Amino acid sequence: MANEVLIKVEGVRKKFCRSLKKSLWYGVKDMAAEMVGGSREHDRLRPEEFWAVQDVSFEVRRGECLGLIGQNGAGKTTLLRMLNGLIKPDHGRIEMHGRVAALIALGAGFNPVLTGRENIYVNGSVLGLTTQEIEAKLEEIIDFAEIREFIDAPVQSYSSGMQVRLGFSVATALNPDILLIDEVLAVGDFRFRWKCLERIKQLKDRGVCIVLVSHNSADLMRTCSRGLVLQKGVTQFDGEMMQAILRYEGPSSGTDGMVKPAANSERGAGASIAGIQFRVQGAASSTMKHGESVDIEVEIHSEAALPKARVVIALLHSEQGPLFHLSSYFDNQWLELKPGRNMVTLSLQAPPLQFGSYYVEATLRGPELGDIYGQARSAGALLVTEPLPNYEGFGINGVLLPARKWSIRP
Amino acid sequence: MEHLPVTIYTPASPVRNPGRLLSEMFRDLGASRELAWRLFIRDLSAQYRQTFLGYLWAFLPPLVTSLTFIYLNSQGIIRIDGGGMPYAAFALIGTLLWQIFVDAIHCPSQAIIASKSMLAKINFPREAVLLGGLYMVLFNLAIRLTLLIAVMLYWEITPGAGLLLFPVAMGGLLAAGFAVGMAISPVGVLYGDINRGLPIVTQFWMLLTPVVYPPKLHGLAGFLSTWNPLSPLITTARETLCGQPLTLLVPFMVVSVGSVVLVFLGWVSFRLAIPLLIERMGG
Numbered sequence: 001m002a003n004e005v006l007i008k009v010e011g012v013r014k015k016f017c018r019s020l021k022k023s024l025w026y027g028v029k030d031m032a033a034e035m036v037g038g039s040r041e042h043d044r045l046r047p048e049e050f051w052a053v054q055d056v057s058f059e060v061r062r063g064e065c066l067g068l069i070g071q072n073g074a075g076k077t078t079l080l081r082m083l084n085g086l087i088k089p090d091h092g093r094i095e096m097h098g099r100v101a102a103l104i105a106l107g108a109g110f111n112p113v114l115t116g117r118e119n120i121y122v123n124g125s126v127l128g129l130t131t132q133e134i135e136a137k138l139e140e141i142i143d144f145a146e147i148r149e150f151i152d153a154p155v156q157s158y159s160s161g162m163q164v165r166l167g168f169s170v171a172t173a174l175n176p177d178i179l180l181i182d183e184v185l186a187v188g189d190f191r192f193r194w195k196c197l198e199r200i201k202q203l204k205d206r207g208v209c210i211v212l213v214s215h216n217s218a219d220l221m222r223t224c225s226r227g228l229v230l231q232k233g234v235t236q237f238d239g240e241m242m243q244a245i246l247r248y249e250g251p252s253s254g255t256d257g258m259v260k261p262a263a264n265s266e267r268g269a270g271a272s273i274a275g276i277q278f279r280v281q282g283a284a285s286s287t288m289k290h291g292e293s294v295d296i297e298v299e300i301h302s303e304a305a306l307p308k309a310r311v312v313i314a315l316l317h318s319e320q321g322p323l324f325h326l327s328s329y330f331d332n333q334w335l336e337l338k339p340g341r342n343m344v345t346l347s348l349q350a351p352p353l354q355f356g357s358y359y360v361e362a363t364l365r366g367p368e369l370g371d372i373y374g375q376a377r378s379a380g381a382l383l384v385t386e387p388l389p390n391y392e393g394f395g396i397n398g399v400l401l402p403a404r405k406w407s408i409r410p
Numbered sequence: 411m412e413h414l415p416v417t418i419y420t421p422a423s424p425v426r427n428p429g430r431l432l433s434e435m436f437r438d439l440g441a442s443r444e445l446a447w448r449l450f451i452r453d454l455s456a457q458y459r460q461t462f463l464g465y466l467w468a469f470l471p472p473l474v475t476s477l478t479f480i481y482l483n484s485q486g487i488i489r490i491d492g493g494g495m496p497y498a499a500f501a502l503i504g505t506l507l508w509q510i511f512v513d514a515i516h517c518p519s520q521a522i523i524a525s526k527s528m529l530a531k532i533n534f535p536r537e538a539v540l541l542g543g544l545y546m547v548l549f550n551l552a553i554r555l556t557l558l559i560a561v562m563l564y565w566e567i568t569p570g571a572g573l574l575l576f577p578v579a580m581g582g583l584l585a586a587g588f589a590v591g592m593a594i595s596p597v598g599v600l601y602g603d604i605n606r607g608l609p610i611v612t613q614f615w616m617l618l619t620p621v622v623y624p625p626k627l628h629g630l631a632g633f634l635s636t637w638n639p640l641s642p643l644i645t646t647a648r649e650t651l652c653g654q655p656l657t658l659l660v661p662f663m664v665v666s667v668g669s670v671v672l673v674f675l676g677w678v679s680f681r682l683a684i685p686l687l688i689e690r691m692g693g
Contacts, residue, residue: 026690031686035682088421089419093418093419095416095418125448126445
């Protein structure tokens, strides 16, 4: 059965407690109930408790990779820990078929005083490898982690990146049927992360069923075919990865149009930024395709006339950070603000942007260096939805897609 | 296609399916032997790698306690009958035996707390933590026994045929320690009060037990010597070691068997408590 279901999650809920004191006391009560075989009051929230995961259901098949996305505290790690059997669900049922390897924390169980080699043995047997299996794989583990020179030095002398490398190497040396990965790839240098993604992909091709938590949409799209968006413990979306990412990074309200500024910290000269809005091909929208033109409209309220103002607009990619900062002064010298409402528009003719989400930050400044009147960030993102990226060398990926021409000469 | 093992997680208490619970317990115990050994070796070598005196630290605490009593006795500050052997030997043997019991009490909570971050992040047979702790207790016991042998050679105490029962007496003492330790560990891991209070309680308990004095027959001390469950364990262990007649054999057997039963119940409760503990104590 090539596509048998390996993970089956049905209506799973988990509650946590906000207050430490109450949490400890509930812990004692729950343990007592568990030991006499009574009910732990699973379904009811006691004072100070909340649902960290609520009615989540999904299935993952052999060779499938499910990406879990959501903001911090959305319940991703909690869900993963339940899948791994570290904590019990308060409701519902989880079925795991086959051997499970989890990378919930790299290097958990490393003893800083022992050498890398000694720790490989310890960590390997914690993860369920026998001594023979570890010995057979020792060289491979050391090579993959690229720490041969330091393997007999105590782990406390390792950098955190080196520890991550060692942990990942040991964990993936298992031959699991199911692999759970929690955001461990964020650590470690770029090259090693790439290597990890390659190994994850190999495992997937070998028929391993993978659940991956990550905040990096490129990583997710490279490895996962399907995405599940969690928000405050509730499944918001379950489906194709691209759609999941758009759902996660898109405007939270779901309505296009004027977006309220997230911050409007500094005030001066009675002028401030009231909002930032996107217009795609002339119509208010926050999604566009590559090749379309977009207007970034910055709405400014001014109490008095300001003859010498500047607006600095920054375009930021959700992961790569700022792509450019552009001052209105660079193109137009000073802007003249009238009392009341002013709309400053920056029109970008077919910006060379690829699939992804982009944010705008605008700063309103006066003639002097220190004159900062207002600053705001677009609450929602500008989404570029097409063309879709490709990670197999047949398409595009990254941030920019410049105007281009190919040629070949003998 | 090979048949894959299926694991199911539900909120229901495993107690409701005792057959499966038991088979999983013994399966995991078997699976955890190698890991427990590794964890023990890791803890042991890490423990002494950053000390100058090294393994001497295992001898020092009971040695100092005994020396205190020897001094007090030799100076006539306290007059205690050693029950037919030099008091110093009597007190030292008693203290060493008591220390083994105390080690066993501390073991489960300490083992869980020490492997907290591992328990919270990796799913491995949880029995390895307990078993590793047991190995550590046995290691300390071995060290204390060498000290005991030295004492007995020095004072020329000859054990009789009763020595054959000594391992049984040790087993009873360890079981009792583990029974107490496992009973308090689920709460002790959550509330620091337990581990703070424990040394005070064990210290007091030691003075209520004929550890540094022979069992009394009358008065409150006599009552405690009879009904304190630790009295028969300590007394019998010492008697087997010193070639004396076994005066409390029946109570010893009762307490030992009771302790073994309690250890088993403690093991069940440990298994049930771990996922709930992890949820409360975090990584």
